[in-house]
Amino acid sequence: MSAGMIWLAALNGIVSLVSTGFAIVAAVRPSALSHEKTPTGGERFYAWMYSVRGVPLGLLGCAVPFVASGPVSALVLITAAVVQAGDAVIGARRREIRMTVGPAVAGVVHVITAMAVAAP
Numbered sequence: 001m002s003a004g005m006i007w008l009a010a011l012n013g014i015v016s017l018v019s020t021g022f023a024i025v026a027a028v029r030p031s032a033l034s035h036e037k038t039p040t041g042g043e044r045f046y047a048w049m050y051s052v053r054g055v056p057l058g059l060l061g062c063a064v065p066f067v068a069s070g071p072v073s074a075l076v077l078i079t080a081a082v083v084q085a086g087d088a089v090i091g092a093r094r095r096e097i098r099m100t101v102g103p104a105v106a107g108v109v110h111v112i113t114a115m116a117v118a119a120p
Contacts, residue, residue, distance in 0.1 A: 012062070013063075015110070061077060065116075073118070081107040084106045085107050
């Protein structure tokens with residue numbers, strides 16, 4: 001693995017772990033992301049649904065550039081990028097700059113990493 005690829009994989013790992021952290025926070029304290037004083041049962045339910053998907057995808061997206069290359073690895077990272085794009089749209093609809101910019105940057109990092117690992 002070249003030095004540039006190591007840096008890119010590390011950056012991808014960081015954005016993946018940050019995303020995973022937010023998924024864990026959503027499960028543990030849903031009000032931290034929704035800014036509601038008392039989360040409803042439905043809000044807690046959807047936070048857990050988000051987390052049960054977000055944590056494994058975040059961990060997989062973190063690990064894949066270090067352990068494999070090729071089209072399947074690229075597909076994992078493109079999937080993560082699509083998820084981040086969805087999160088950015090949700091943040092934009094809520095008019096929350098951090099919930100928009102953070103996922104957008106993470107999505108771009110995932111796409112660039114996907115292009116790098118796609119080539120054998």
